[in-house]
Amino acid sequence: MIRRLILAATTALLLAAPADVQAQSKELLLFNWTNYMPPALLKRFEAETGIKVTLDTYDTNESMLAKLQAGGSGYDLVVPTGPTVKQMIHDGLLLKSDVQSMPNYKNIRAPFDKPEFDPAREYSAPYMWGTTGIAYDTAIAKEKLTDSWKEIFEPRPEFAGKLAMLSDMGEVFAAAAFYLGFDRCTDNPEQGQAILELLQRQKPAVKVYSASGTVDRMASGEVAMHQAWNGAFHRAQAKRATLAYIYPREGTNLWADNFVIPKGARNIDNAKLFINFMLDPKNAGEASNFTGYNNTITGSEALLTDALKADAAVNTPANMMGRLNLSRECPKTNLDLREKVWTRLQR
Template sequence: MKNSSRGGDLKRLALSVMAASAVTILPTHVSAQESLNLYNWGDYINPEVLTRFTAETGIEVTLDTYGSNEEMLAKLQAGAKGYDIIFPSVHMQDVMAHLGMLEKTDINQYTGFSHVDPAFLTATTDPKGEYCLPYAWGSVGIVYNKKLAGKVTSWKDFFALTEKGQKVTMLDDMRETLGVGLIMNGNSVNSTDPDELKAAAAFLEPYKQGIAAFTYDSIPMVQSGDIAAAHWYVGAMMYVTQAPDTLDYVIPAEGATKYQENMCVLKTAPNKENAIRFLEFFTQPEIAALNTAQQMNGTANKDAIELLPDALKNNPNVNPAADTMSRLQMFTDLGKGLRLYDRVWTRFKTSQ
């Protein structure tokens, strides 16, 4: 929710749900002895998880939200204070680790860590789980309006819509969007080869006229029929289940990216003990399952999967088969190679 779910519409949804659940949401944070301040993706945590944590511990939880890894990092580097826990994607966790921003929690020594699938210890800076708790994962594929788009199974189908005069949107995310071009050319989404990146942009170029926007706020447009399809996160399944006759989500046949978010404690956290208590609380399979059942993304807690409703546990988009998983690629920290993406992305977006 990368939900996975991201974007402004999801931020608004998260805020309204959180308010209804009596969880305090404040634009700024004041440190208190029994408080915990989270900074998370737009709607990437079930409000009931937070109310249960407060009921069990007496620790009051506040939540602020962000729409991208870059937004989160920029705010922290600009001097934002008071946050205890953040939820970076794995490649951003590695970036923040190199910047010395993360606290060593030794969460891997906690008994509940045994519920975590070792396959999700994917951060190169934290291969044992000494710093962060693997949290959630999902794919980034296509959500579409069936009444406009018909059946969509691939990126080929997605781009063909633009050739038929239909409108689509893609994420305002250079790595995700250029990643589609890389995938379609048979290249790694972590390529730093200048020619491969230029070719990725060149693949996308002919379809730009049909791309209505590069945005995170695509769901309302797909729901209303203003666009036929959107490049978006598996968290779209929340909306698909509400309108199955109109909406659907697919992991494209050619492959896609996948994201994994981890739960990390900041070195500057004012409430480190409370933050570690929250990580320990979240290792419980029933709590991880509670979050996943509402968020409709994947979980890193292997014992939580059996607690999910069958409709979710057996959903091929949420828990894909092995052959689908083999076609999903996850971003890594590119270091200085990211500058090349910046240049190619800027040139692509500003070209006529």
């Protein structure tokens, strides 16, 4: 009823609004994370195909989703993380992109060719992947740290008051769940309580909860320990060589971002062209060198900078692979629990 009222009330306005411009075949509207694609690469794509790329950026999956929720945002290509891809498929927000039939599909490295969120790669193509771990300054540590989440949740005195956590309730909750040996998607209230108590005990030692400016915060020495994404660590370490990265032995988060075509896209062919372009080893390698994150394309390894090749935080060694848990979509009951924990932690 109200919807109809609103519709009626704005009919006049809609009539006054400019008519949709006819789909232009030489354009691509890309919606990506900030600083997540080298401008030079986009320029090369434009030069090779004559398609003009317009890039807009976002900072969380949720803010991107808010715009796409009802479809028709106008973007041709967006880059959500795995669980969000699954949710978008479920909500009918995506168009099939037939990645399997693309010439460069063969370059996708296992297991990224058959991810749990889109097993047949009908809707999505992989871009970067990364892990969430502990970055710390070895110059501050009095002795070598163990490879456990304990180091950040029950920090040694030299790190108390000098550590930062990501202000992302999913990441913080998951890390605490890994440490306590719970399922990261737990909806058990007692486990939730245990996680809350752990975080409350840790809080006095936390200097800041923030997922922004992490590179600078680590590189400048403002904090000596950070729950961090590995690409951010890589970039910070380039400026502060004493930083080290821990893959916690209790397990940690492996996430992967993917290209998808949302419903309402008008330049679908261009979007597919771009996806295929990005599955080329040369281009994927160039993107990795820019972002500091690893990609999923066979043949790109040789093209990485020496610093990236040598960084075990980015080039995960085989013996660490077992510690990585691909992030997955948690049930609503878990969302409610972790929100309750997060709110009470910050109340």
